[in-house]
Amino acid sequence: MGLSSADITAITLTLQLASVVTVLLLLFGTPLAWWLANTRNPLKTPISALVALPLVLPPTVLGFYLLIALGPNGPLGQVTLALGLGTLPFTFAGLVVGSMLYSLPFVVQPLQNAFENLDKRQFEVAATLGAGPFDRFVSIVMPLSKSGFLTATILGFAHTVGEFGLVLMIGGNIPGQTRVVSVQLYDHVEALAFDQAHGLSVILVIFSFVVLLALYGSQRFQITPGPRR
Amino acid sequence: MNRSAGLIVRFNHTWDSGRKFALSVDLTLPGTGITGVFGASGSGKTTLLRAVAGLQVLNEAQIYLDERCWQDGTRRIPTEARRIGYVFQEASLFPHLTVTENLRYASKRAPRPHPDEARIIELLGLEPFLASRPEVLSGGEQQRVGIARALFSNPELLLLDEPMASLDSRRKAEILPYLLKMKAELSIPMLYVSHSADELASLADWLVVLDGGSVVANGPIEETFPTISKAAHGDSDIAVLVEGKVKDVERDWGLLRIEFGGGQLLTMLTDRQIGDTIRVRIQARDVSISLIQPEQTSILNSMPAEIAGLEESQDRSMVLVTATVKGLAGHTSILASITRRSAETLSLKPGQSVFLQLKSVAVLN
Numbered sequence: 001m002g003l004s005s006a007d008i009t010a011i012t013l014t015l016q017l018a019s020v021v022t023v024l025l026l027l028f029g030t031p032l033a034w035w036l037a038n039t040r041n042p043l044k045t046p047i048s049a050l051v052a053l054p055l056v057l058p059p060t061v062l063g064f065y066l067l068i069a070l071g072p073n074g075p076l077g078q079v080t081l082a083l084g085l086g087t088l089p090f091t092f093a094g095l096v097v098g099s100m101l102y103s104l105p106f107v108v109q110p111l112q113n114a115f116e117n118l119d120k121r122q123f124e125v126a127a128t129l130g131a132g133p134f135d136r137f138v139s140i141v142m143p144l145s146k147s148g149f150l151t152a153t154i155l156g157f158a159h160t161v162g163e164f165g166l167v168l169m170i171g172g173n174i175p176g177q178t179r180v181v182s183v184q185l186y187d188h189v190e191a192l193a194f195d196q197a198h199g200l201s202v203i204l205v206i207f208s209f210v211v212l213l214a215l216y217g218s219q220r221f222q223i224t225p226g227p228r229r
Numbered sequence: 230m231n232r233s234a235g236l237i238v239r240f241n242h243t244w245d246s247g248r249k250f251a252l253s254v255d256l257t258l259p260g261t262g263i264t265g266v267f268g269a270s271g272s273g274k275t276t277l278l279r280a281v282a283g284l285q286v287l288n289e290a291q292i293y294l295d296e297r298c299w300q301d302g303t304r305r306i307p308t309e310a311r312r313i314g315y316v317f318q319e320a321s322l323f324p325h326l327t328v329t330e331n332l333r334y335a336s337k338r339a340p341r342p343h344p345d346e347a348r349i350i351e352l353l354g355l356e357p358f359l360a361s362r363p364e365v366l367s368g369g370e371q372q373r374v375g376i377a378r379a380l381f382s383n384p385e386l387l388l389l390d391e392p393m394a395s396l397d398s399r400r401k402a403e404i405l406p407y408l409l410k411m412k413a414e415l416s417i418p419m420l421y422v423s424h425s426a427d428e429l430a431s432l433a434d435w436l437v438v439l440d441g442g443s444v445v446a447n448g449p450i451e452e453t454f455p456t457i458s459k460a461a462h463g464d465s466d467i468a469v470l471v472e473g474k475v476k477d478v479e480r481d482w483g484l485l486r487i488e489f490g491g492g493q494l495l496t497m498l499t500d501r502q503i504g505d506t507i508r509v510r511i512q513a514r515d516v517s518i519s520l521i522q523p524e525q526t527s528i529l530n531s532m533p534a535e536i537a538g539l540e541e542s543q544d545r546s547m548v549l550v551t552a553t554v555k556g557l558a559g560h561t562s563i564l565a566s567i568t569r570r571s572a573e574t575l576s577l578k579p580g581q582s583v584f585l586q587l588k589s590v591a592v593l594n
Binding site: 119121122124125126127128129130131132135139140143144 | 315
């Protein structure tokens, strides 16, 4: 049941992909979640629906459209070509872009929930004590939304590790570049190498269980919020 | 633009979120002591305070504290750049920080730390729970920390929005002495919003009365207090405040002799020294009028006065008499509520000399 070097490469690649995607999603998802939590703009509803779309859409549909859009004749493909970046499909960067869209709701929604549950009075207090908007975000919003950030990080990372359909569509199956664990597993099964498939599957099952254990554990010990009005 | 010392607040603003509400003020308030803002709920008093703090954004306003401009026309500086301290109804301490860290949050962001932080901690009695998390403190203790935190930002103006409203009466009685100590020891001007005439009677030096979004009274508390005692409790509880100095402590009798502008009063002994400033409340229904100097009576306080005006109550059974007590040191108006029958029997009229008898006098602070 031992792991081959190709398995190890796939695992390393998967972890790299999930880490990059999670960091980028936290960076871009936080302002988006903040906007969604606080805006009264009528665009809020359609944008919320767009963000949630990957929850219901088959990943292959998302992958198919991304493949078209990022391809040499697609609108985004033209942009990346014009910028001298080449085309993104069947590259690691392409996987990152696809995975970010795919895992977006798993990062944005926990953050949005956390932001919506904050006591707005706390920001007013901070303002009267001399804290500007960015200072307020770092000193009040972030610590009080700690469990939201933790949930977003864990779900974003874990969900990226688990993707398959979208990766196959826009990543293909290039060892060390786009062949992630789920694709490698599929290859093993195709080749009837069930022993090797077991090896990877067990690792994924244990990984998922540990992630969920960490998630629920962290929610039990979250900071008790301040008195609600 | 008039930029004399004090707090200037001028704006007309209409809010239309479901229910229309207009607030229109043009106030020049003293830059020292405690200015009370009195009004029923919905009168606009909290909105006024939030506007001064910049938490309520006004499209157009003039807000100045001394020579500092906080808003002129549409040009406004944000809340965090105004040197204010704000005490909310609920203490709203940061739940993820200890008491000390809550205080440090304020001092770290102050342009200069307050020169006497240790004294503030002592004044508000915070030593026992400096290391605690807010959630383990009682409501009164949390509010004391909230007040200290506002002071730690070393503000030029302290805004208090009914800091005692969310506390039960025992906790209120616990906070009031701290506020009085602060007033006596710290020279920071305060704007104190309350719907409690009793709280303002003890604390305020100046009073603004709001009703339905406009200012109905604005002046020193001695002049404006009758308006709010009437608004709070109706005609029967109307009262005046008299401020004086302790002249003598008559320990054998358990009494205190107070000298005020126009005369002297005896009250029950409280923990005071000769020379201390003291404020008493005299309710109109506790004052009776006699044409001759009362003798052989159990009533302690009687004094000559001159009738300044008479006003019939709505049901015409009572008359509210305004009488002026005059002396070398000034004069003071006192209200007496008597029956219309008595007023007519004594044929009271303005300018007449009478004697006032004060059945009871309440010492406030």
